[in-house]
Amino acid sequence: MNPSPIGVFDSGLGGLSVLREVRAMLPHEPLVYLADSRYAPYGDKPEAFVEARTLQVCEWLVAQGCKALVIACNTATMHAVQTLRERLPVPIIGVEPGLKPAAASSRSKVVGVLATANTLKSAKFNRLLATLAPESRYLCTAGHGLVALIEQGDVSGPAIREKLDAYLTPMLDAGADTLVLGCTHYPFLSGTIRDMVGDRLALIDTGLAIARQLSRKLDEFGLAASPDGAPEIRYLSTKDARHLHDMAAALLQVDARAETVAIEPAPAIGA
Ligand code: DGL
Numbered sequence: 001m002n003p004s005p006i007g008v009f010d011s012g013l014g015g016l017s018v019l020r021e022v023r024a025m026l027p028h029e030p031l032v033y034l035a036d037s038r039y040a041p042y043g044d045k046p047e048a049f050v051e052a053r054t055l056q057v058c059e060w061l062v063a064q065g066c067k068a069l070v071i072a073c074n075t076a077t078m079h080a081v082q083t084l085r086e087r088l089p090v091p092i093i094g095v096e097p098g099l100k101p102a103a104a105s106s107r108s109k110v111v112g113v114l115a116t117a118n119t120l121k122s123a124k125f126n127r128l129l130a131t132l133a134p135e136s137r138y139l140c141t142a143g144h145g146l147v148a149l150i151e152q153g154d155v156s157g158p159a160i161r162e163k164l165d166a167y168l169t170p171m172l173d174a175g176a177d178t179l180v181l182g183c184t185h186y187p188f189l190s191g192t193i194r195d196m197v198g199d200r201l202a203l204i205d206t207g208l209a210i211a212r213q214l215s216r217k218l219d220e221f222g223l224a225a226s227p228d229g230a231p232e233i234r235y236l237s238t239k240d241a242r243h244l245h246d247m248a249a250a251l252l253q254v255d256a257r258a259e260t261v262a263i264e265p266a267p268a269i270g271a
Contacts, residue, residue: 001226005030005234006214007066009057012040012151013247014185015072018095020252021207022070023233025215029224030231033248034061037239039266041147042075043116043183050118052267054080055087060263062088067223070214071095072184074115078122091217097182098204099128103136105202106178110137112171112201115182117142139174141167143183150185153247156192164189164196171201178202188251236261 006026008019012035019033036042036057042050054076058069068091071077071084077094084092097119102111119125120140129138145163154160171179179201181187187205194203218224225231235258237244245258 002067002223003030003225003229004065004067005032005232006068006070007032007034007058007061007064008070008072009034009054009061009076010036010073010184011042011076012037012147012185013244013251014147014150014183014188015070016248016251017184017187017205018070018072018207018210021211022214023254025208025211026218028227028229028231029218030229031233032061032064032066032236033233034236034261035238035244036263037151037237037244039238040151041116042073043118043142043147044144045118047079047118047122049267050075050079051083055083056267057263058084058088058092062090066090068093068214068217068221070210072210074183075118078119078124081124091221091223093210093214093217095184095206095210096128097125097180098206098209099132099138099180101206101209102178102180102204103132105204106136108175108177109135110139110171110175110177112168112176112179113138113140113182114143114167114179114186115140116147117144119182139171139176141171143167143186146189147183147185150188153243153250155188156195160189160192161196164193168193168197168201172197176201178204181205234259238263
């Protein structure tokens with residue numbers, strides 16, 4: 001039995017949508033959530049910066065004693081997961097847009113994919129697209145501006161609705177019946193999307209699949225915590241612990257200790 005925490009990392013608040021599933025599946029595991037909100041969004045930063053900063057933050061989490069890491073950020077996974085697996089001595093669980101489950105459940109075989117610009121242009125994402133059966137069409141759209149609004153706490157206001165309308169209407173017009181939420185921030189928009197499009201789009205979010213994968217890895221490496229421990233959850237932000245605390249309380253209804261931490265200097269690659 002291993003009482004060390006699991007590190008869950010995102011550029012900002014989005015990974016809380018993954019943390020929610022991890023907590024539900026593994027309620028006895030201690031967790032450290034790190035939001036690199038000082039440098040969010042990652043989705044339109046230079047790719048070399050995303051890779052180097054992700055490595056820097058994850059090395060820091062391992063130095064804090066994390067026994068496994070969940071990269072709860074599609075953008076960071078796309079650009080850095082291979083490097084992390086080569087360099088870090090703990091299991092690394094990444095996320096990727098749920099294209100396969102979307103294709104399997106779509107009847108119209110037209111699938112909308114909403115993700116960050118960096119995710120959509122990454123080699124890893126394009127390799128994933130290339131492996132899929134050709135009978136489905138994927139309408140890939142960068143959700144410019146959504147992450148910045150969610151970071152400010154806006155998940156349903158007029159600005160969010162205006163952007164969603166611009167991104168989703170062309171997908172619906174093209175016959176999409178399924179939408180991949182390809183950024184971990186976007187599950188917090190599910191209610192607003194549902195309100196706007198009703199049941200015309202089935203929403204695909206991979207949080208639950210990630211929690212399952214984490215559970216398998218903990219078993220495989222003998223890292224699971226005792227099932228009767230009293231686990232601690234800590235929130236760490238590189239920008240503003242109070243904001244992270246309040247957003248987690250609002251989005252997840254979890255009240256936990258939050259601290260602001262400095263992980264500096266950030267890599268000097270055009271950030
Ligand atoms: N939540 C992240 C993702 O899944 C990153 C968003 C961003 O920082 O732009 O892609």
